Amino acid sequence: MPYAEYKAPKGIIKVSLKLDGDSISEIRISGDFFMYPEEALDELEGRLVGISADRESLLEALEKFYSETKVETPMIEPKHFVEAIMRSLRG
Amino acid sequence: MKSWRLLPLRVDEPFYSMAIDEAILRLKAGGKSPNTLRFWRWQPSTVSLGYFQSVDREVDLEVAKKRGVAVVRRITGGGAVFHDQDGELTYSVVCGQNDVPRDIEKSFEAICEGLIRGFKRLGLDACFSPLNDITVGGKKISGSAQTRKWRCVLQHGTILIDPDIRLMFELLRVSPEKITDKFISSAYERVTSIKRELGEKPSFEEVKEAMRLGFEESFGVSFEEGELSSEEISLAKELIEKYASYEWLMKR
Numbered sequence: 093m094p095y096a097e098y099k100a101p102k103g104i105i106k107v108s109l110k111l112d113g114d115s116i117s118e119i120r121i122s123g124d125f126f127m128y129p130e131e132a133l134d135e136l137e138g139r140l141v142g143i144s145a146d147r148e149s150l151l152e153a154l155e156k157f158y159s160e161t162k163v164e165t166p167m168i169e170p171k172h173f174v175e176a177i178m179r180s181l182r183g
Numbered sequence: 184m185k186s187w188r189l190l191p192l193r194v195d196e197p198f199y200s201m202a203i204d205e206a207i208l209r210l211k212a213g214g215k216s217p218n219t220l221r222f223w224r225w226q227p228s229t230v231s232l233g234y235f236q237s238v239d240r241e242v243d244l245e246v247a248k249k250r251g252v253a254v255v256r257r258i259t260g261g262g263a264v265f266h267d268q269d270g271e272l273t274y275s276v277v278c279g280q281n282d283v284p285r286d287i288e289k290s291f292e293a294i295c296e297g298l299i300r301g302f303k304r305l306g307l308d309a310c311f312s313p314l315n316d317i318t319v320g321g322k323k324i325s326g327s328a329q330t331r332k333w334r335c336v337l338q339h340g341t342i343l344i345d346p347d348i349r350l351m352f353e354l355l356r357v358s359p360e361k362i363t364d365k366f367i368s369s370a371y372e373r374v375t376s377i378k379r380e381l382g383e384k385p386s387f388e389e390v391k392e393a394m395r396l397g398f399e400e401s402f403g404v405s406f407e408e409g410e411l412s413s414e415e416i417s418l419a420k421e422l423i424e425k426y427a428s429y430e431w432l433m434k435r
Binding site for chain 2: 102103106120121122123124125126127128129130133164166167
């Protein structure tokens with residue numbers, strides 16, 4: 093699977109993913125960041141499946157995830173996950 | 184003055200240690216355990232992985248096997264840590280959500296303040312480095328990780344006394360992203376230890392005592408020496424299975 097790492101302000105976000113056409117069909121996110129509650133990362137991965145792999149769609153999905161789940165990721169913002177995912181597309 | 188429980192310094196195998204932390208957190212949440220501070224060591228030496236880390240990407244399992252180093256996943260986020268059985272002391276704090284600031288960074292800082300005061304007692308000019316580190320002269324000497332569940336907080340972390348730093352970097356896969364960071368010329372220069380800074384290695388009990396006094400000052404509480412309850416021990420024994428399982432290790 094295409095894979096990339098991105099150094100965010102706190103920690104490194106590591107993404108591997110598979111595409112089906114233009115959309116994400118499989119994604120695994122790992123890294124040394126913090127996310128409260130922890131289970132939210134599974135939910136994020138679930139939400140990203142089916143999302144078109146372009147910056148705008150990804151940012152929209154990430155922002156929706158943050159606002160709907162009340163997740164907290166100290167020193168990491170939606171745009172950092174988007175950047176990590178965009179890099180994995182090139183990776 | 185509020186009173187917290189202080190547990191005796193323990194040396195346990197890693198899966199049991201992780202299970203004890205979770206058992207105290209769960210029973211604190213259930214109103215059955217008090218706010219607790221404890222210090223403990225790992226036997227054998229262990230790499231602990233952050234909850235979100237992928238084991239294959241972070242640890243060289245062949246080196247770990249060859250050197251007799253265990254590998255365990257934590258319930259807390261953050262990065263992989265090498266816990267040297269002879270050169271590292273780990274602390275854990277379990278308390279109510281209301282006992283620390285709501286803001287995550289401030290809560291890390293509030294708990295780390297106890298350690299910083301402890302380091303100062305040992306003669307080290309330590310300071311907080313957000314989000315979750317303590318540094319001396321710009322080099323990391325302690326790193327912490329935290330989770331919040333059921334309106335309670337578990338924060339645990341490492342106090343580097345005299346770890347085998349060469350083995351540390353053989354075990355941990357350093358990300359190319361980190362290596363190219365212009366602020367980091369060498370992995371070795373990012374980490375220090377009490378021994379390296381002071382020129383001598385204090386005993387584990389001396390470090391524990393300095394940290395206890397540091398926490399007492401910063402939290403404004405008194406510590407009463409206590410033991411694990413029988414309920415904590417039996418819950419911890421149940422939880423060992425999870426931490427020892429291949430499924431848990433390979434979770435990401």
